[in-house]
Each structure stands twice: as structure tokens, then as C-alpha cells.
Amino acid sequence: MTILIIAEHDNHRLGGEILKSVGAVSTLKLNIDVLVIGSQCQSVTEEASRIDGISRVLVADDPNYKDQLAENSALLIAEIATDYSHIVASATTFGKNLLPRVAALLDVGMLSDVVIIESEDTVIRPIYAGNALARVRSSDSKLLMTLRGSAFDAASLGETQAEQKALDIVIGNDWSELVERQASESERPELSAARVVVSGGRALGSKENFALIEQLADKLDGAIGASRAAVDAGYISNDYQVGQTGKIVAPELYIAVGISGAIQHLAGMKDAKVIVAINSDPEAPIFEIADYGLVGDLFDILPELIDSV
């Protein structure tokens, strides 16, 4: 019985979420292998082999895997699946895109966005935008799941090197090819991993006013987030959206500014340790879950807050 964890990376650096996945499955006390699929990704393999608690790093390094597209990656994983009782990825867009494809190839079901692993076959996962939790037992011979990073503690990177094993399975991809990737540039901490998140909503009123959110975030060394309304209004790009259809965050401090608190948004942040709501409407639903609420005009409150933290 061994667990296979699929690593997310950009051929240079390992994505941070895998440490959460390793931390999450370590409670099962099974051997853990990490799979790195990529091209010229030696530095990723080196980094992955230093994750505490893993047995081996498998590496499929070939130009065909350069962009880690789902079609051939899924076939590769399905080919080595026999050796594993669990196949796991982070519930990031990478994991969500890839793992259901693997599940169907193996003719097994899949468990998405798991937040608690109770045993080798039973997990808890949120449904209805986090308004209910389902305790689910899988009857499949193999458990495939994506794990919600914010629900687990990260494993650490140590000095010990796990064994590295090269896979010589090469599968081409005639189905899809990458045209381009456009990254949103940001100096700030990554939204899903930040200790503090300051989020703005429609009440900011304009893209220019969103600078107030950025200033407060910078003062607190935090990341910036947004409600869907702010994204749709064009104040900020969609990869900053917090919510059921955006990113799920669980920082120590979440400051919601001018956000009413729609179900969709709450699903993405209600597990934050401390929630602060700043809103002019005392009846806004966000106040029902906020630890500290301040009713007032955000254009009066934000500058004062920026000055005093």
C-alpha cells in the first residue's frame, strides 16, 4: 500500500501546495511516492526529494511533458497506477484538471477537495459551497482525491534526500498544445498561502480605488483578494477572486472591505482564523461571520486603518 502524490511545478520550482498534500496523507502511515512529470525539471526533483516523510521521487522527464498537459500526463499516471492504493493531487487548477481524467481511465470514482482524511477509505469534503459537509466512503480499490491545501498542515523540507527513480515511459500528446501562459505578476505573498489577506468588493467603486486595498495589504505583509463582483467590474483580475469558484483561503487574518458576503464568497474564506468586515451596510451578511465588524464608509476607514497598522 503506497500513496502517489502528483507534484505541481513549473519545471524550475516545486509548487508549495504539495507540502500540504504530503502533510495531509502522512496521517495514514503509508509509504509516499512523489511523481514529477516535466521536462528538464532536475531542480524540481531535487527539491521534491527533500520533502520530509516521503519514500521516493519518480521522475518522468521528457520534452513531451514540458507543459504538463492533462492528456498524456493522465495516461502516464494510469500506467503506473497499479502500484498504488491512493493517488493524490492538490485541489489546484492543475490537480482538478488532471486527476478526474486519471480516475476515468482507471474506471474509479474520485473525491474532490477533501478537507479531512478520516481513514484509508473515508474522507470529509464540503458540498453546496461549504454549507454542508459530506462524509464519504469510497468502495473503489484505489482512492483518487484532490486535497484542499488550506485544510492541512504542511510537511517540511529537510536535508535528507529521498531515492530518485527515473521513469522511461514516454507518451506524446496529439490532442493539445500550449499556445501561451500569462502569469499575473505580483510581489505580494501568494493568495492561498498568505498569513493575511485583504479583500475588496464592489463598494471600492473603481480600479484606482483598489489601491487602498493594496496599501493595507502591503502594510500587513498580506496578499490581496477580491469578491466576484470586484472582478466582474474589472477592478482586478480574476485570479484574485476568493470564493467557491475562485480560490479557497484560510489565513490567520481576513479583512473583507466593501464585500456583502454572498454564499459564493463565504465558501472561499469562512475558515479564516479571524475575519474582519468593513462595510457601510450594518445588515450585510458578512457581519454574521465576522469576528470584528466595523460599520462605516470604507473611504473614511481605510486611510485611517492604513495609517494605524
Added chain:
Amino acid sequence: MKVYVAIKRVIDPYIKVRVKSDGSGVETANVKMSMNPFCEIAVEEAIRLREAGHADEVVVVSAGEAACQEQLRTALALGADRAIHIETDAVVEPLSVAKLLAALVKQDQPELFILGKQSIDTDNNQVAQMLSALLGYSQGTFASNVTIESDVVTNGVRQAIIVTREVDGGLETLRLTLPAILSTDLRLNEPRYASLPNIMKAKKKPLDVLTPETLGVTIKNHQDVIEILTPTPRAAGVKVDSVTELVDKLKNSAKVI
């Protein structure tokens, strides 16, 4: 090109769901049902492809209880040409839905199949990926832009579509070989409303009812939902009167800054 769209009947997104006290599920009696919002976007995209001359026929499909036909009629009113209802009262997990849809694709060979990225009830985000795996097709998930590469034509068939995907940290653009499976993200388009004349016309459009048996698919469950739980509610918070008080609370009570 023929475009298929899968739609799902779900609890209306603006309803706050209640977990039944015996933990067997969420309350669905007398609760408003709607088309899953991501599916509305999928229907809209298919209709836009037809309006732009890329699609000849738009077919909508739904699997589930008899009442799904309400949502299929809605899709017909929005502009779909015909509907297929795969009627079953069984719990259909994503893999079973994918198998039912794959059986239809094998019969009718659409070049493009558009689904929502996830349904807002089970929040799985799996069916599109599973369907493309079963068919051995390319997949373009979380699509925020779709362009048909109309200048590339071989043997009278369009060869590829360009799909921009919403991924963590930005956007990714892929060229997919047809036939392909797409799943829609929120920003792909803004769905239209059905007009009253179109709602009337939709009643006359064809709606075929099939069963899993006629498609040769056995519905198998891979998972048992043991219990549905209510999330632990957060402890009630306090309202503060000033920025000074807020900063004091964050520094000295919560100790987060």
C-alpha cells in the same frame, strides 16, 4: 459542426441550503431548483457558436429524474435546437454521468461538447475531464475564451479550437484538436434570458427521453455518502466603533497583527 451541452438541475444558487436533522442529506422538498450556473454559461457559448456560424446544431442533454425536463426546456428556450433527457432516479456520480454522455457521443459524434466546470451542489468538478478521458478526446477545462480556428480546414472539417483557461496565477491558452470537450468558467460569457415567445416555442422543440439501459450503461456507485454534516458555525463576533478599537482588538485580543 454539432455542439452538445450537458446541463444539470440543482438547488437554486441563491438558496441557503439546510442540512436535514437526521444527516441523510440536504432539504430539497419545496426548494427552488434551477439550471446550474456554469451550465447556463455552457448553453450560452454553444448558442453563440451557432450565431457566429460555427455550429449547425446545438443539442442539450441532462441525466436524472423526470423534473430535469424543466431545465432542458429552459435551454431550448434559450436557443438550443433539441434536447435529450436520460431519465433515471438513481444517484448518478460524475463517472456514471460521463459514461452516459460518452455513449451519446459515440452514437451522434458531435465535434464539441461543452459542460460547466462544476455543479454547485456536489462541487465535484469532474465530469468534463472524465468524459474526455473515456472518449480519448482533448480537454479544455475552466475556459474563459473559446475561438474556432476557422482558417484551418482539412477534408471539410475544422481541425482545432483555441481555448483560454483560467488557471491559478493567470491564464493559459491551448490549441485543442477536435473533437474536444470543454468546461466553462464564470467569465466565458454572460448568459442571456429566455424571452416569452421563445419559452412558448421551446415547448414544441424535440425532447427525446432515453434511459441508461437504452444507452447500454449500468449506473454503478463508487462512493457511499455516510452522512451529511452541518459545518461548525463560527462564534458570534463583535462590532467595534472605531478604527482605533479595531486595531487594538487585532493587536491585543486576537494577536494577529
